Amino acid sequence: MKTLSIFLLSAVCSFAATAVPLGSAANFAVLAGSAVTNTGSSVIVGSVGVSPGTSVTGFPPGTVTSGSIHSADATAGTAQTDLTTAYNNAAGQPVTQVLTGQDLGTVGPLGPGVYFFASSAQLTGTLTLNGGGNPNAVFIFQIGSTLTTATSAVVTAINGAQAANIFWQMGSSATLGASTTFLGNILALTSITTNAGAVAGGRLLARNGAVTMISLTLTYPPSIAPGTPGGPPATPTTPAPSTLILVMIGLGCATLYQTRERWLSSHWR
Numbered sequence: 001m002k003t004l005s006i007f008l009l010s011a012v013c014s015f016a017a018t019a020v021p022l023g024s025a026a027n028f029a030v031l032a033g034s035a036v037t038n039t040g041s042s043v044i045v046g047s048v049g050v051s052p053g054t055s056v057t058g059f060p061p062g063t064v065t066s067g068s069i070h071s072a073d074a075t076a077g078t079a080q081t082d083l084t085t086a087y088n089n090a091a092g093q094p095v096t097q098v099l100t101g102q103d104l105g106t107v108g109p110l111g112p113g114v115y116f117f118a119s120s121a122q123l124t125g126t127l128t129l130n131g132g133g134n135p136n137a138v139f140i141f142q143i144g145s146t147l148t149t150a151t152s153a154v155v156t157a158i159n160g161a162q163a164a165n166i167f168w169q170m171g172s173s174a175t176l177g178a179s180t181t182f183l184g185n186i187l188a189l190t191s192i193t194t195n196a197g198a199v200a201g202g203r204l205l206a207r208n209g210a211v212t213m214i215s216l217t218l219t220y221p222p223s224i225a226p227g228t229p230g231g232p233p234a235t236p237t238t239p240a241p242s243t244l245i246l247v248m249i250g251l252g253c254a255t256l257y258q259t260r261e262r263w264l265s266s267h268w269r
Contacts, residue, residue: 017093017114017138017140021086022082022185022205025082027046028048028070029046029047030203031205032049033052033208035055036050037055039214039215040058040062042213042216042218043062044063044065044218045067045220046203046223047064047068048064051076052072053072054072056069058213080207083207086205087169087207095114095116097114097115103125104121105127110128110129111129112138119145121143121147123148124150124153125154126155127154128156130161131157131158131161135232138166138167142169145171146170151178157229157230164222166184166185166230170187171189173192176198178196179199182198183202187207191212192205193212194218198216200217
């Protein structure tokens with residue numbers, strides 16, 4: 001019975017998505033590897049940076065508030081290093097569900113977890129992320145190549161899900177269609193492009209390529225208003241039963257590895 005309990009708890013822990021550690025990259029709304037390019041009246045709430053590239057263009061007419069512009073300085077360089085760590089963390093978390101070949105607009109509300117696409121991912125229509133009453137619920141999308149959203153596509157969050165805890169990791173690039181409403185942190189290996197009129201709560205973080213924006217409104221998570229989609233609760237809330245269950249699981253996970261190591265040592269070594 002003890003052996004069964006150890007491995008059942010191990011299975012539960014392995015499927016619990018954990019927040020991706022962004023490190024100093026969390027201070028940026030936009031971070032690129034080669035260049036940041038803006039066209040039109042984009043409004044960026046949070047810092048904008050590029051490293052090792054140096055080019056940041058289009059500000060003005062674009063504006064940056066609650067942050068500053070960093071071009072190939074030490075701050076941007078450190079953020080890129082931290083972004084690589086975050087990218088690898090997101091890519092390596094155990095998968096909860098495979099969604100390869102499905103449009104994200106057709107999968108229905110998704111709860112916390114790690115969702116995998118072997119190649120490209122497409123969003124047409126609306127994707128709802130349901131936190132289940134847990135403000136710390138984590139959503140990770142592992143995408144083999146590209147993420148593309150259609151015109152007027154929507155990512156929305158309910159029941160405590162927050163943009164700060166939504167992560168989109170992709171092996172190539174992301175493109176947000178015109179007038180898309182988007183939530184979460186995009187961690188792209190190559191580039192990120194947003195088309196005219198997109199509105200996003202989160203971060204655009206590209207490791208190697210450019211971030212290109214056209215009349216984008218982007219608010220990084222610390223500045224998202226409480227009570228709005230993707231923002232923190234408007235008022236403090238009592239932890240939901242699901243939150244308490246997760247806490248109990250977390251406590252079990254904290255002791256699992258020591259217990260399992262002792263068991264393995266006594267039976268296999």
